[in-house]
Amino acid sequence: MKYSTLTLCGLLMLTSFAVQASNFSAGGALAVSDPGYRNMRTEVLPVPLINYEYGDFYIHSLNAGYYLFRNSENDLSLTTGPGTLRYTPSDSDDSRMKQLDKRRLSVMSGITMNNRFSLGTLRSSATTDISGNSGGTTAEMAWLCPLRSGSLVLTPGFGVNWHDSQYNRYYYGISASEARRSGMRHYSPGDSLAFSMELSAYYQVNKNWYLTSSVKATELGGTIRESDMVGSGGSTLFVAGAGYNF
Template sequence: MSMLISLPILSHVAQASSFSLGAGALIEQTAYRDYDRQIYPMPIINYQNQYVFVKGPSAGVYAFNTESDKLYFNIAYLPGQFKTSRTDNAALKQLDNRKLSFMAGVGYSHHAKWGSLYANIMTDISGKSHGTLAELAYGYSFQFDKFYIEPKIGVEWQNHKYNDYYFGVSRSESSRSGLNYYSANNGTTPYVAVNAFYNFNQNWQAFVLARYSRVSHAVKDSPMTSRSATGLIGTGIMYRF
């Protein structure tokens, strides 16, 4: 399960408005046992000005917005979910589905010559997990003519409500599936990621993103899971107006 992917599609220059449209796909390998890779279509609408932004799966307003510092309030959806139809495990087929979450929260970023710091905290507003997620990351960007790349390293924290919704096994589920009852605790997930962009010309831009995460013990100990790591990769193309 992963947090919102913060694509650096929007310019760091806060005063200039920008607008782009595009499409792509995101492939995610979750920690669930005998579970198919998840493929999510990724329509892309990106817009920002000094006060508001729409960036992929998130939208929000800036409390303040400068070239080096941004504080914002946003809402977003997380693509992670569990569907019994996508597992080949007979016991997991007896569990309840776990649905997509819509989250709301606050984020902050600081950009300097030595790199960029990112922080955000979000809570579920869709009535699914009632969980809370927090993230802290560091990235350093490189620019080579038309090519831009930003490796990142970070850590995510998930509270017990979030983990229990996606990886817990209730007593009723345990009774009908034969899996052990499991109530998940808080968890911490370190990760490495990279975002890369290539500008064909002033308007057309292609991107690739990838992320590798080591799951927390709260996830790894669940009878629903069989992997100690998860990964995702996405790619697409955008047109900037």
């Protein structure tokens, strides 16, 4: 299956934890993503890892934000960045999928909150599309539990994701005209609620260099799995790379 470079923006949540020892770090990673679409060709893609903070402004990979409030236990920020889905018909090996309309990337903007406790961190976010592509809204809540051993930090987590019907219709719906062209079933999904699991690893090689990797698996909601565009019951994202703290 082939994965759009833009689907890899989902790694932003998985790699931003790499800002550990410096206000500025840069590096690169390789990523593989499966959004769950039917018969898409596999591709490994390069992704920049850039983390920078200046006052309350920050850049985490491809995501920019501004802290409205933060202390050692909590932070709340406004954030803007690319979404996680795009569909290009020519990328599919399925003749019916090739007849569908192109689904463009959404630019998602909203709020992100982190609440840190002795046993872990609660991460919450709510974003809406400001590009006019999907026009949809998404929300996520996840519990992350960092486990430290010397220079190694392993962070398992699990969460719940919500997508509204407008978001789902754009990326997984099949219009009447598409159905006539492709022979697929006309479908208009509603809201969806799904669960995800993730595991991140961070290793501080020395004062400056670090290694990072992460994997996230998300169950596609039932209303999404019923779409003829979907070839599996879940989506996955894997990324591994290295960076330098300045």
